Amino acid sequence: MTEARKQGEVQAPQAKQKKVLLLQPPYGDLTYPYHALAYVASAVNAAGYETDILDLNALWLNSLLTPEQIEAWDREVSTEIKSHYARPVLDIAAQDHLAELIRVQAICRDISVVTCKQVFQGDAFYDPAQYNLARRQFRMFEALLSHFYAPLDFFTAFSVPPHISTASHLATMVEKSTRLKHDLAALLRQYVKGNDYLFIGVGMPFSANIAGGFALLDTLADVFPGTPRIAGGTAVTDLVKYARGDQALAPLARYSDAIYVGEAETGMAQMIDWLQGSGDAPEHVILPAAEKPRAPHQPTYVSLGGKGEKAGRFKPFDWENHPPRLDWVDWSLYLSPERRVNYAPVRGCFWNKCTFCDYGLNSDRPTAPSRTMNAKIAVDVVRDLAKEGVTFFYISSDALPPNFLKAFAEELIEQKVKISWACQLFLTKTFTPDFVALLERSGLVQASFGLESGSARVLEMMGKGTDRVDQILRPAFEAFRGSGIALQPLFFMGFPGETDDDRQQTVDLLLEYRDIFTPISRGGMFTLLAGSILAKNAEKYGLSDLEFPDDDTFSGALNYRHNGKKNAPNCDFLQPFNDQLPAKAEFERPWVGGIDTFHTHLYVEKHGRTIFETMRASSDTIQINIDHTTRSPYDIPAVIENVLIHRVLTCPDASQALPEEMQQSAEELIGSVQRGQDQTYRLSILPYRELH
Ligand code: SF4
Numbered sequence: 001m002t003e004a005r006k007q008g009e010v011q012a013p014q015a016k017q018k019k020v021l022l023l024q025p026p027y028g029d030l031t032y033p034y035h036a037l038a039y040v041a042s043a044v045n046a047a048g049y050e051t052d053i054l055d056l057n058a059l060w061l062n063s064l065l066t067p068e069q070i071e072a073w074d075r076e077v078s079t080e081i082k083s084h085y086a087r088p089v090l091d092i093a094a095q096d097h098l099a100e101l102i103r104v105q106a107i108c109r110d111i112s113v114v115t116c117k118q119v120f121q122g123d124a125f126y127d128p129a130q131y132n133l134a135r136r137q138f139r140m141f142e143a144l145l146s147h148f149y150a151p152l153d154f155f156t157a158f159s160v161p162p163h164i165s166t167a168s169h170l171a172t173m174v175e176k177s178t179r180l181k182h183d184l185a186a187l188l189r190q191y192v193k194g195n196d197y198l199f200i201g202v203g204m205p206f207s208a209n210i211a212g213g214f215a216l217l218d219t220l221a222d223v224f225p226g227t228p229r230i231a232g233g234t235a236v237t238d239l240v241k242y243a244r245g246d247q248a249l250a251p252l253a254r255y256s257d258a259i260y261v262g263e264a265e266t267g268m269a270q271m272i273d274w275l276q277g278s279g280d281a282p283e284h285v286i287l288p289a290a291e292k293p294r295a296p297h298q299p300t301y302v303s304l305g306g307k308g309e310k311a312g313r314f315k316p317f318d319w320e321n322h323p324p325r326l327d328w329v330d331w332s333l334y335l336s337p338e339r340r341v342n343y344a345p346v347r348g349c350f351w352n353k354c355t356f357c358d359y360g361l362n363s364d365r366p367t368a369p370s371r372t373m374n375a376k377i378a379v380d381v382v383r384d385l386a387k388e389g390v391t392f393f394y395i396s397s398d399a400l401p402p403n404f405l406k407a408f409a410e411e412l413i414e415q416k417v418k419i420s421w422a423c424q425l426f427l428t429k430t431f432t433p434d435f436v437a438l439l440e441r442s443g444l445v446q447a448s449f450g451l452e453s454g455s456a457r458v459l460e461m462m463g464k465g466t467d468r469v470d471q472i473l474r475p476a477f478e479a480f481r482g483s484g485i486a487l488q489p490l491f492f493m494g495f496p497g498e499t500d501d502d503r504q505q506t507v508d509l510l511l512e513y514r515d516i517f518t519p520i521s522r523g524g525m526f527t528l529l530a531g532s533i534l535a536k537n538a539e540k541y542g543l544s545d546l547e548f549p550d551d552d553t554f555s556g557a558l559n560y561r562h563n564g565k566k567n568a569p570n571c572d573f574l575q576p577f578n579d580q581l582p583a584k585a586e587f588e589r590p591w592v593g594g595i596d597t598f599h600t601h602l603y604v605e606k607h608g609r610t611i612f613e614t615m616r617a618s619s620d621t622i623q624i625n626i627d628h629t630t631r632s633p634y635d636i637p638a639v640i641e642n643v644l645i646h647r648v649l650t651c652p653d654a655s656q657a658l659p660e661e662m663q664q665s666a667e668e669l670i671g672s673v674q675r676g677q678d679q680t681y682r683l684s685i686l687p688y689r690e691l692h
Contacts, residue, residue: 018198019050020272021224025202026180026212027145027157028057029590030335031120031598035342035396036203036233036264038324043265046322047272052192053325056216057209058333059187065113065141073144074108077101085632085675090639092646092670099643102636104147106628106685111140120335126606128592128615131599135591138335143688149180152215155688157208158589164210164239165552167251174255177215184216188223197227199275201260204233217255228275230285232260237360240286242530242556244548253289260284262360263347263368265317320373323381326390340392340598341385345378345408347371350401351426354450355463355541356495358529358556359398366533367398375407383417392420392601399426399450406435409442422446422601431476440483446518446604448596451489454509455502458495461541463533469509477513486518486609488595493574494526496534496541496562503577510581518604519593519612522578525571528558584616585690625684634673636681646670 022037022044033055041051063069084090084098119125119134145154151173153162164170200220204213213236217229231252240261243249249259260271262284270282281287324343331339348360348368357366382393395408400423412419425431425447451473453459459468480487489510493503510520528534530548534541535558545561560567587593592603593612603611630636649670 017049018196019052020044021192021195021197021200022051022053023200023202023216024053024055024057025184025204025209025216026057026060027152027154027208028206029158029597030058030061030333031590032334032336032340032342033058033326033329033331034203034205035324035344036205037201038326038328039319039344040201040203040232040264040268041325041328042319042322043268043317044272045325046318047269049198049272051325052195052197053328054187054191055329055333056184056187057212058330059191060183062333063183063187064145065117067113070108070111070113070144073148074105076148077105077108081105081630085634088675089672090634090675091672092642095639095670095673096643096646098634099640100147102628102630102640102683103685103687104144105630106626106683107140107144107687109628110626110687111137111144113137113141116141117335121337123337125337125602128611128618131592132586135586140687149177151176152180152211158594162207162211164207164554165549166554167249170211170214171251171254173211174214174218177211180212180215181219184219185223188219193223197224198272199228199230200224201230201232201264202256203264204231204235207235207238209233210235210239214252214255221255228257229255230258230260230271231256232264234360237261238556239554242554244553248553249286249288253287256288259286259288261286263317265319265322268317320377323384326385331389336598336602338392338602339390340394340601341390342394342396343378343382343385344396345373345375345381346395346397346400346404349398349426351399353463353533354452355461355533356452356526356529357533358531358535366531370401372401372404375404375411378408379411379415379417382412382419383415386417386419391418392598392605393422394596394598394601395421395423397424399424402428402430402435405439406430409438409444412442413438419443420445420601420605422596423448424596425449427472427476429472429475431479433479433482436476436479436483436485440485444485446486446488446601446609448488448490451491451506451509453491453493453495453498453502454506455498458498458502461497462495469505473509477516480516481513484608485516486600486604487513487516488600489517489520490595492524492526493577494568494571496526496528496543496560496567498526503574507577507580514582514613516609518609519587519616520581520583521587521595522581522583523574525568525574528560528567530556530558582613582616584612587612587616625686628683628685629680630683631678631680633675633678635676635679636683639673640683642670642673 022040024034024037028034037053041053044051081098081101084094084101087094090098116134116137119130124130139155142154146152202213202216204210213231213233217231220227220229236259240249240259252259258281267282267284270279271285273279274281274285326341348370349366350370352365352367352369354366359367421443422445427449452462452464454469456467456469460466465472477487491506491510493506506523510517514520528543528546534543535546538544538546538560542563543560544564546558548558549555584593589595590597590599592599593615594600
């Protein structure tokens with residue numbers, strides 16, 4: 001048993017000591033390696049332990065993105081189609097399934113995964129037509145994943161982040177994910193079987209990782225029986241943060257021995273001591289099996305100041321002496337022609353006043369307090385990575401403080417470090433033409449920023465300051481207009497008290513500066529988050545009747561009334577405003593045109609910020625059908641028509657508009673089809689539909 005160490009104390013690795021295994025689960029962006037595990041590994045190493053790190057998302061996707069796998073799926077789906085054709089009659093459920101099987105077969109016969117990889121990883125990447133072709137191949141690949149790995153959904157994972165409503169909902173998804181668990185077990189046996197680990201950490205930074213992450217945790221029990229399994233990452237932290245009731249997390253205990261909430265570096269050494277039997281579980285650790293896992297709404301680990309017993313207890317990890325570890329990255333796994341690292345020399349937010357914001361675990365402010373690394377040390381890390389061929393960086397932080405930006409840019413220039421970088425900004429008066437020129441000289445090519453609204457009145461209600469449009473935003477936009485830097489505005493509509501006139505002001509401002517906003521996306525819908533300043537001071541903001549959705553123990557989003565009026569149930573009212581914007585459905589994460597994506601960064605670097613307008617205006621379309629032939633004893637065009645009509649009749653939105661007798665008789669209206677003589681059908685199949 002080791003003696004519990006002091007927080008931040010560093011130990012050298014000892015001989016024959018167990019290692020720690022860190023895993024990144026599906027599903028995630030395959031254009032670059034996600035950085036979180038690189039930071040966790042650094043903290044584990046600082047605690048005196050070696051690490052093995054596997055990006056299982058990348059390994060798994062690469063194991064499937066092969067012609068052999070597509071052929072295997074084709075054989076599988078063809079066998080299923082044959083068994084349908086052998087039946088004497090097909091009811092509407094069987095017709096629906098058959099139509100889906102034919103779509104999947106058509107994709108298997110049309111897709112070229114070799115082209116997909118070659119284009120994304122080679123010079124053809126920069127040709128928009130070839131890029132669109134490769135993107136189409138990957139979208140079809142995602143459609144195949146959604147079919148073969150149901151109930152997990154891969155096709156909409158980035159545009160409509162999956163929401164887990166309850167722990168039992170998550171457990172059901174995990175239980176049904178047998179094919180994924182089989183694949184992950186095979187990869188673990190191939191790469192790390194036989195190793196003895198102190199614990200295995202599974203990082204889930206995004207909600208798209210949750211179902212795959214817990215499926216992986218379930219798999220670990222078979223491959224590494226008895227080894228502690230720890231779940232961590234922002235998406236898991238959110239589950240803990242918003243969990244309602246002491247037992248909301250209990251069903252997760254069968255998959256995870258503990259959940260580490262918040263920034264993993266901070267308490268890593270203490271957690272390792274605890275796992276070795278020394279001391280209590282640190283306050284960052286939640287035990288889902290415990291009767292009272294911990295009061296998840298009052299974590300104090302990021303409170304730098306404040307009053308009371310916990311004041312000043314938070315001691316940040318010594319990050320300046322422990323840079324992220326990236327030596328485990330196999331760059332050949334990622335679908336980009338260059339290497340990008342997300343680097344985080346700044347944590348938290350220096351502004352920390354937006355009334356709608358609720359990010360991280362702070363209970364006193366919207367998000368974590370700002371911490372800034374010495375810019376020279378940050379540039380040293382960047383320089384060392386650049387020597388290893390990493391020349392694209394995303395400086396990963398919610399809002400970079402201007403003084404850090406200035407010091408970082410000056411240091412890059414001083415040390416003659418040639419990189420291309422991107423980041424997220426919070427615009428202030430500091431963004432003068434000289435300051436923007438300095439950033440551009442240092443290699444900044446693209447930056448997203450929280451525009452939020454084009455109405456000064458709404459921005460003030462949002463806590464963004466007074467007269468922000470004229471005093472801050474317009475002067476900053478003019479400064480950026482004099483540079484080549486691409487700005488990507490993030491904004492939303494529907495803030496309580498916002499009017500149509502306010503929304504129109506947002507649209508007008510976006511259109512006025514469309515030459516520097518590259519590209520403009522559609523505005524999202526406001527969500528009232530439980531930990532936001534708005535929710536905590538509801539009365540002051542005219543809000544009442546705050547309540548969580550029924551049958552949902554993990555949602556942070558509240559329903560509410562504003563000045564007595566219920567919040568809008570959907571975003572239809574945004575349509576007239578979004579329709580005025582030059583957005584394009586294909587400009588989404590993680591592809592070219594998506595906010596903060598690596599591919600957008602590469603396109604701006606290569607073609608300049610006007611490229612998206614050119615691509616948007618181009619008549620190139622990737623929404624094209626596949627010519628597909630099938631020989632069947634069923635009238636396939638009739639089957640497809642039946643299925644389309646049935647889907648309309650049973651679609652929740654559409655069915656409400658239909659007379660009641662039609663809603664209830666969809667099955668009877670469509671009916672079954674009888675088997676007939678074999679015929680050859682030439683079909684035109686839409687492989688997938690772009691999401692708007
Ligand atoms: S919305 Fe952004 S700028 Fe505002 S408090 Fe949150 S992290 Fe900071």
